[in-house]
Amino acid sequence: MIKYLKQEEIDYNKWDACIDKSINSYVYAYSWYLDIVAGDWDALVEDDYKSVFPLPFRKKFGIKYIYQPAFSQQLGLFTTTLLGNDKLQKFLDAIPKEFKLIEVNLNKSNIPTQKANIKLKKNRNIELDLIPNYEILYSKYATNLKRNIKKAHKNHLSIIQNTKPEQLIDLFRENRGKDISAYSDLDYTHLGRLAYLLIHKGLGQIWGVISEENNLLAAALFVQSKDRYIFLFSGLSEEGKQKAAMPFLMDSFIKKHSETKSILDFEGSNDHNLARFYKSFGSLELYYYGIQIIQGGILFKSLLKIKG
Numbered sequence: 540m541i542k543y544l545k546q547e548e549i550d551y552n553k554w555d556a557c558i559d560k561s562i563n564s565y566v567y568a569y570s571w572y573l574d575i576v577a578g579d580w581d582a583l584v585e586d587d588y589k590s591v592f593p594l595p596f597r598k599k600f601g602i603k604y605i606y607q608p609a610f611s612q613q614l615g616l617f618t619t620t621l622l623g624n625d626k627l628q629k630f631l632d633a634i635p636k637e638f639k640l641i642e643v644n645l646n647k648s649n650i651p652t653q654k655a656n657i658k659l660k661k662n663r664n665i666e667l668d669l670i671p672n673y674e675i676l677y678s679k680y681a682t683n684l685k686r687n688i689k690k691a692h693k694n695h696l697s698i699i700q701n702t703k704p705e706q707l708i709d710l711f712r713e714n715r716g717k718d719i720s721a722y723s724d725l726d727y728t729h730l731g732r733l734a735y736l737l738i739h740k741g742l743g744q745i746w747g748v749i750s751e752e753n754n755l756l757a758a759a760l761f762v763q764s765k766d767r768y769i770f771l772f773s774g775l776s777e778e779g780k781q782k783a784a785m786p787f788l789m790d791s792f793i794k795k796h797s798e799t800k801s802i803l804d805f806e807g808s809n810d811h812n813l814a815r816f817y818k819s820f821g822s823l824e825l826y827y828y829g830i831q832i833i834q835g836g837i838l839f840k841s842l843l844k845i846k847g
Contacts, residue, residue: 541633545581555586560735561590563648566742566764568593568609575733583633590618592630596638600834604640609726610733610771612806613827615645617670624652631657631832636761639835644714647827651723660829663814665805666767667822673797677826679788679821684786691787695751698791704734707758710774730772734760743771759786761792767802768792787821 551570560570566572568591573580577595593614595608605612614624616630625648644662645651651659662730667728669676677685677713708727737743742764748757756779762769775785786790793803805817818824 540818541583541585541630542636543581544584545631546579549582550588551723554584554591554830556618557588557591557619558617561617562622563617563646565613565617565646566769568614568617568761570815571736572733573608575736576729583630585618585630585755590616590626590630592616594634594638595643601637601741602656604642605638606633606642607644607829608720610730613646615643615649617646618645620808620828621702622648624650627743628652631830634832636834639653639833641832641834642832644829645827646826651826651828651830656832658831660831661826663809664807664825665814665817665822665829667803667805668694668821669768669793669796669799669801669803671797673794676793676797676821678732680790681821683826684790684819686788687783688790688832690801691783694782696756696782698789699749699773700744700745702745702755702758704731704738704760706735706747706755707745707772709788710755710758710776711772712774714774716774719767720817724770734772737762748786748788750778750780750782754778755787756782759785759792764804767804768796769804770806790794793820827847 549570554570558564573595575592579597580595582591582593589686594605595614596603596605616627618626625827628651631651647664651657653659667676692726708731712727734743737760738745743760745758745760750756755776757773757775759773760771762771769832773785779785796803803822805822808814808817814824
């Protein structure tokens with residue numbers, strides 16, 4: 540039986556135990572993670588936490604809607620039992636009608652059925668299997684990537700692992716962050732809190748690249764989620780671009796974690812240029828679905844059109 544629970548009714552211990560044991564576990568779905576990136580979230584729970592489906596929500600113009608929080612690429616249905624389309628559809632049908640709009644990314648194990656009331660978006664993710672030794676992994680790198688890594692070595696770049704979350708966030712905001720509006724000030728605050736908590740739990744590590752002059756050129760937050768390392772967030776300066784700091788950082792991480800039963804999850808991207816960079820490491824292209832469901836009727840659909 541699927542039950543709708545408000546946040547205060549959720550047993551966090553049972554919830555996290557379900558995520559931990561689920562066949563499609565992702566760090567994004569743990570209660571402590573959702574508490575930071577979403578704040579407000581309810582849930583659908585099957586039986587005694589056999590399967591769960593988080594419902595992060597907001598209110599706008601008095602209307603409750605489900606959305607995808609920043610820094611949580613994939614949510615959806617997590618289960619300790621067999622997962623099929625029928626089970627997923629039962630959970631989608633069980634989302635209360637008080638949520639007039641549902642826009643959320645499912646995880647890659649959730650394959651939704653195309654229906655009249657569901658809009659689907661196929662999103663790209665890129666992953667690299669780290670089981671082979673480094674020599675085998677390196678042999679599959681693109682020629683241009685190998686050239687950039689050699690350039691980085693000629694520039695005498697160094698890896699550091701004591702970069703603070705504030706330094707990483709500032710590096711992003713002062714460079715690429717100037718040109719995009721994807722993140723709000725509150726999102727950056729959440730990211731800082733999340734980074735510190737992940738590091739405290741032993742699940743997060745920030746790798747940095749410095750120049751001979753000790754300038755921070757690139758930095759990245761990697762999150763361990765069972766057998767995968769998620770490339771969650773990164774920053775790169777203009778000098779770092781010129782000196783190939785990011786290829787150097789990623790190659791160093793891959794070299795360190797090669798010959799382990801793990802996956803490097805690049806966390807995207809639908810951006811073709813980023814995807815090309817991630818795939819240059821010999822990575823595989825995978826997909827997960829985003830869904831949109833409107834439960835607000837004709838009046839709500841009209842409001843969405845007015846808002847653009």
